[in-house]
Amino acid sequence: MNKLIIRGGIPLSGQVQVSGAKNAVLPILAGALLASGPVIIRNVPHLHDVTTTMELLGQMGVSLTMGEKMSIEVDPTTIKNTFAPYEVVKTMRASILVLGPLLARYGEAEVSLPGGCAIGARPVDMHLSGLAAMGAKINVEQGYIKARVDRLKGARIVMDQVTVTGTENLMMAASLASGTSVIENAAREPEVIDLANFINAMGGRIENAGTDTITIHGVEKLHGCDYTVLPDRIETGTYLVAAAITGGKVLVKYTDPKLLDAVLAKLVEAGALIDIGDDWIELDMEGKKPNSVNIRTAPYPGFPTDMQAQFCALNAIAEGTGSVTETVFENRFMHIQEISRLGANVNLEGNTAIIRGVKNLNGAQVMATDLRASASLILAGLVAKGETVVERIYHIDRGYDHIEEKLAGLGAQIQRVSY
């Protein structure tokens, strides 16, 4: 097991480079199953979830070759089976993303139901009902989704609520279906757009991805392509909050400011000076403490739930009182108990955390519970007096590429130790 040891109190400064987006590369790797030839995917982040997805595809018989500078060549033509075992799916819910492509390309799939998850029940009922609407015969037995179809056919699907991977699964399935599909109440996340662009680069015909109504004209075949994944907006936001919480000045490179409007607005409200270019964002806190801000998470373009925990940490040492309301997941406040161990003053009232800024936090031992909670504990440790030890950091390695190296590059005193 590994843990991170952080000595807080140092204002971060310097430049940090963002990696490719975890939540784009995972559906794109699954989408490679749709192709009738090899695809090359570039700007792949070095993350445990990427390794897990490669293992999942590999045990299906798909050929994967790491290329130069974090690129991967995926050749799905060597596939041997359409089975996604519980042993893999239980470690990463996004494995469900192979279901749509396998059904669309091979007419069959046996995928383990994702198990429970720390942040919420996270069912996949909308994935399954959408595939059934396209003609798939779906049985769920012994914890596995068993699906078959001769060929999916286009359908008009109205999503009961906005679901990112639900939209992505159905968009991938529809890309090889016969006829046209329309997904209403679709997710608008940039990662959905990136997946649509990837499928269109393979010869797909997807229109209006990024809006709440996506039209997919099914095609007979999808060829290989060479595609570069978009930058990670949540990694970007996390480093911007690291600068804000420590009163520092940081330039985040190889990102896209247009992906973070809601987050940048809240950082400005917190008192940060923000400057942006085509592919960079600079945040300067001028040594000041942040002002408290009120957050309410929502599907894109609203404030992202994946940045909620990070702003809880920011509010913990801000001037004033801030409220943080989580509307997407039912149990995404597990970081609150841990941040309170560092001295934060937080009251949970239903799905809202009321956070009264304190003069300073004090280092302590804390435990990571999920990916973004881990990030918030690290952020709190960067500003807490003394030493903070974050345990169970396998959570953080799922979604952040070389986080301690990147933070150390900004002047943080942080090291990974085994225990």
Ligand code: EPZ
């Ligand atoms: C994606 O998860 C992201 N993961 C999550 O990022 C992100 O938090 C989430 O979208 C919301 O933005 C990936 O893209 C791999 P949802 P997803 O389906 O698709 C309910 C991170 O930290 N729902 O949009 O699983 C669900 O329970 C991760 O990077 C159903 O009820 O989220 C939730 O309450 C965490 N039935 C809500 O919808 C369904 O069939 C939104 O979930 C599907 C979803």
